Amino acid sequence: MNPEVRIAVVEDRAEFRRAIVCALNARAGWRVVAExxxxxxxxxxxxxxxxxxxLLDLLLPGTSGTAAIPQLKKALPKVPIIMLTVVDSPEEIVSALxxxxxxYILKGGSTSELVANVEDVLAGGAIMSPAVARRVVEYFQRRQASSAPAEFGLTAREWEVLRLAARGRQHGEISMSLGIAVNTVKNHFRNIYEKLGVSSFTDAMVKLRGGRDLLDGV
Amino acid sequence: MNPEVRIAVVEDRAEFRRAIVCALNARAGWRVVAExxxxxxxxxxxxxxxxxxxLLDLLLPGTSGTAAIPQLKKALPKVPIIMLTVVDSPEEIVSALxxxxxxYILKGGSTSELVANVEDVLAGGAIMSPAVARRVVEYFQRRQASSAPAEFGLTAREWEVLRLAARGRQHGEISMSLGIAVNTVKNHFRNIYEKLGVSSFTDAMVKLRGGRDLLDGV
DNA sequence: CTGTGAATAGCACTTGCGTGCTATGCCAAG
DNA sequence: CTTGGCATAGCACGCAAGTGCTATTCACAG
Structure with a gap:
């Protein structure tokens, strides 16, 4: 029936890409036609x-894999895309979906699992490894009740700075309100971002809101 | 390590319940202790x-399985619950999660799959069969596509840009996702800010949220 | 047919944000 | 007493964000 399954692999780390390509080419009837x-x-x-x-990696030099999906989809609406990555944050997973x-598969699984997953998707299903499914479930549960604030270990002062910023104040205004230097405000943000594992104010808000975006409920 | 895995099965159709119970009891170390x-x-x-x-069925006489979840969770916060049902609508699946x-497993799979899925959940993962995962993916994609109409005089495109930014995307990523130039993204923001009477993204969010700050509800 | 508004795009420029690095004073736990 | 966490502060650098301005294309209403 199927003359051949033609596969594309997008992955920046050459050794890893080779390993994937080999595993896929080893299967009869499959061929990697684009690396x-x-x-x-x-x-x-x-x-x-x-x-x-x-098969698409998430962390790529330049444009991220997720950002590339809409364009790939526009060119090839019917071709399924599987994310294959080490990133397992609920937000990234949901964004990709x-x-x-x-x-969405996490790197680290065996190649036989990978092959089985590709088969599932070709058969019209969608696939999530148990670890990924767990993140998706976390996403749903957090957006439902936002029960556990997760308490990221932020100090009182850090919360104070964040609250002001969350009301639209900028660094200079915050420093005036609290009677401290702008550099100190920046340091607080620096520490906040590190604790949350983000690198921008907006990302911090999304994270603290349990993945619910800033327009949720508008 | 595990003296015994103690399982509860909730299912109204007696014959089906028996079949499940048998399959689970057949595994060494597992025992169904509540039917x-x-x-x-x-x-x-x-x-x-x-x-x-x-293991919980969705369609039950009286209270639905989904409605019973919060109460079970309140009594037993740490005990995982697997839905086992024929209902495969995205809404029901998402509600349960x-x-x-x-x-969430669809009835119709083999009992060996069922056993494997229970193992995955006991190991701390979450599980969705490919068919279920497909519904979840549909849910996400519809949620992204369906968009609210203009309420602040913002155009559809402007809302689209805003929504991506509200998820933490920066200008470059937005331009990639939409397949337009970064300058165009900036122009959209420019117009948005003018319509809202603000001059920063955070101010725009606060305005659109009716003055509620970005940490409201956290 | 023409005007208006939306979407697209470019360029030059300023400002604020994020980061890398260093450093001090304070206070409580060890 | 010393270690470590917290709040404070400075400086320099790169880059994203926001601003001012112009311009093209297209669809649609007048």
Whole structure:
């Protein structure tokens, strides 16, 4: 029936990419017809390659994998995309699925699992490994009750700074309100970001809101 | 390590319940210690039965399985619940997961799959069969596509840009996702800010949220 | 047919944000 | 007493965000 399953692999780390490609090529009837190291290559090479399925890494140099999904989907609406990555935060997973990914697998599983997952997706299903499913479930449960504030270990002063910023104040205004230097405000943000594992104010808000975006309920 | 895995099964159709119970009891170290035909029975019998995991049907006489989840969770916060049902609508699946279910399996799979899924959940994961995962993905993608109409005189495109930013995306990522230039993204923000009478993204969020700050409800 | 508004895009520029690094004073736990 | 966490502060640098301005295309209403 299927003359051939044509696969594209997008992954920046060459050794890892090779390993995946080998595992996939080893299966009869499958062939990796496109290997790409970043999003730009992917967008250039994949549309013309007649692929049936795309394996896409999330952390790529330049454009992130998630950002590339909508464009890949626009060019190839019917080709399923599987995310294959080490990133397991609920927010990233949900973003990828919203963007159009059909599956999300964490690196670290065996190659036989990978092959089985690809089969599932080709058969019209979607796949999430148990670890990924767990993150998705966490996402739902947090958005439901936001019961556990998670208490990221922020100090009272850090919360104070955050509250003012959350009301639209900028660094200079915050420093005036609290009677401290702007540099100190910046240091508080620095420490907050580190504790939350983010690198921007907006990301911090999303994280503290349990993944609910800033327009939730508007 | 584990002296015994104690399981509860809630399912109204007796024959089906028997089949499940047999399959689970057949595994060494597992024992079904509670069989219930409806939610009321479940709430009466399960809390005292020292169970490690609950298999719960969705369609039950009287209270639905989903409605029973929060109460079971309140009595036994740490005991995972797996939904086992024929209902595969995205809304029902999402509701169950929001309510606190750790997994969702469609009836019709083999008993060996069932056993494997229970193992995954006991190991701390969450599980979704490919068919269920597919529904969840559909849910996310519809949620992203369906958009609110203009209430502040903002155009559809402007809302689209805002929503991505509200999830923590920065200008460059937004431009990639929408397939437009960064300058165009900036222009959209420019117009948004003018319409709202603000001059920063955070101010725009506060304004759109009716003055409620970004940490409201956290 | 023409005007208006939306979406697109570019360029130059300023400002604020985020980060890397260092440093001091304080206070409580060990 | 010393260690460690917290709050304080400074400086320099790169980059994202926001601003001012212009311009093209397209659809649609007048």
């Amino acid at each position: 790409c190291a970043d999003a730009a290559q992917a967008l250039r090479n994949i549309p013309g390659a007649q692929v049936n399925i795309v 919203e963007a159009g990914a059909s599956g | 219930c035909a409806d939610a009321a029975q479940a709430l009466r019998n399960i809390p005292g039965a020292q169970v490690n995991i609950v 929001e309510a606190g279910a750790s997994g």
